[in-house]
Every structure is written in C-alpha cells, then in structure tokens.
Amino acid sequence: xxxxxxxxxxxxxxxxxxxxxxxxxxxxxxxxxxxxxxxxxxxxxxxxxxxxxxxxxxxxxxxxxxxxxxxxxxxxxxxxxxxxxxxxxxxxxxxxxxxxxxxxxxxxxxxxx
Amino acid sequence: xxxxxxxxxxxxxxxxxxxxxxxxxxxxxxxxxxxxxxxxxxxxxxxxxxxxxxxxxxxxxxxxxxxxxxxxxxxxxxxxxxxxxxxxxxxxxxxxxxxxxxxxxxxxxxxxxx
Numbered sequence: 001x002x003x004x005x006x007x008x009x010x011x012x013x014x015x016x017x018x019x020x021x022x023x024x025x026x027x028x029x030x031x032x033x034x035x036x037x038x039x040x041x042x043x044x045x046x047x048x049x050x051x052x053x054x055x056x057x058x059x060x061x062x063x064x065x066x067x068x069x070x071x072x073x074x075x076x077x078x079x080x081x082x083x084x085x086x087x088x089x090x091x092x093x094x095x096x097x098x099x100x101x102x103x104x105x106x107x108x109x110x111x112x113x
Numbered sequence: 114x115x116x117x118x119x120x121x122x123x124x125x126x127x128x129x130x131x132x133x134x135x136x137x138x139x140x141x142x143x144x145x146x147x148x149x150x151x152x153x154x155x156x157x158x159x160x161x162x163x164x165x166x167x168x169x170x171x172x173x174x175x176x177x178x179x180x181x182x183x184x185x186x187x188x189x190x191x192x193x194x195x196x197x198x199x200x201x202x203x204x205x206x207x208x209x210x211x212x213x214x215x216x217x218x219x220x221x222x223x224x225x226x227x
Contacts, residue, residue, distance in 0.1 A: 004155075006155075032213040034215060036218075041220065042220050043115060043117070043203055043205070043218030043219050043220045043221055044156070044203070044218045045115065045217075045218065046215035046216070046217070049213075049215060051213070089155065089156065093213060095211065095213045100146070100158040100161060100169050100171050101146075101158065101216065102158065103148075103155040103156040103157075103158075104155050105153070105154055105155040106155055
C-alpha cells in the first residue's frame, strides 16, 4: 500500500507560467510534509516543507498548500524557469523522535524556454 | 554540495557477492538514513541511525545490514546479492533524530548486479 502518491509521472510547462505538482497521502498520522528536488546524477535536495498546523507555506517562487481534509498537498512554482526542470519528490513524516520519511515516486517537471 | 559523501559512486558486481557502501554525513549531523531507489520509483526507506544507535527500520531485507560508527560515518552491507538489488542507494543525514528536519542527501551509489 503506497501511502504517498504522486499521480502525475511528468509535467511540462512553458517558462514563466505556473507549475503545479500534486501529492496525495493516505496515512492521517502524517503531520509534516516536505518537497525535494532531484537533478540527474545528484541526490535529492530539500526545497520546502509544511507542518500540518498550517495550510500554506511560501518561500520565494515556491508555495506549498496543504488540504488535510482531502489529504492532499501541492507545490506551486511561479514563475517557472528552465532551471526548475527536475524530478520533484513529495515526502511525508510523523513528527515523533524517530521514524522515517515516506516518499512518493516523483514527478518529472520540464520547463520549456 | 550537500556535505554528505557517498562512496563508491558506482559498483558493479555479480550475484551472490557482498558489497559495502559508505556514507559520511554532513558535519554536525547525528542521524544517517539509507534509502533504495529502484528504476523510476521513489525512495524506499531502509534504516536510520542516530548517534550510533539504530533508530528506525523500514523494509530492509535480512540480507542487508548497516551500522554507524563512533565518528558518525555509516556503512550499508548488502550480501547474497540478487539481480533485483540493482538500484541507486542514497544516504542522507540530518542534525537530530526527528523527521521534521530536512534531510541532506549524498549523490548516491549506483549498484549494478550482473
């Protein structure tokens, strides 16, 4: 049973437009969510996170929205740039003093110039 | 540069063999995590160590084991290798033992079983 799902394997947008990446989860115990970006031949790098006590967190061009009732979160990138082309992973955790991050399978974003 | 170092970058070996993957965490980080990424899939959590002690375990096979040494570097040992073990293995580190801290990833070790 996959607890974190990214249903869109790929997304293509035009430079300057908005990119919206989606993530759904099934475990209601998850209370902290993170987005990571991964370029080829590199490890994932942390992008932005959100706690379950919030419904929005913004950092520059990146905004994450959390809808707890729908068990859904999304990452908005505005405006999208060609350098944003990468694989984006959604991860969810339970904020205990131990544990693991459960990752989705990733969405490949391509931003066309 | 994440500050997390993984060696080797590539490893090619045969079925039935044993390999050791090494990870040096970012300076000051006490937690080390190991993940497996098979082709076009997400990262599967294997195991977490915090300050030398095992803290959490995922779907790690019994043929796999790990440890974290006093200098905080970690090793992942894979034995009796099978073709299905071919994957990217990532190590990550974080300052503490809580999962609400972003993890810093190394660039991975690509393991190919022939």
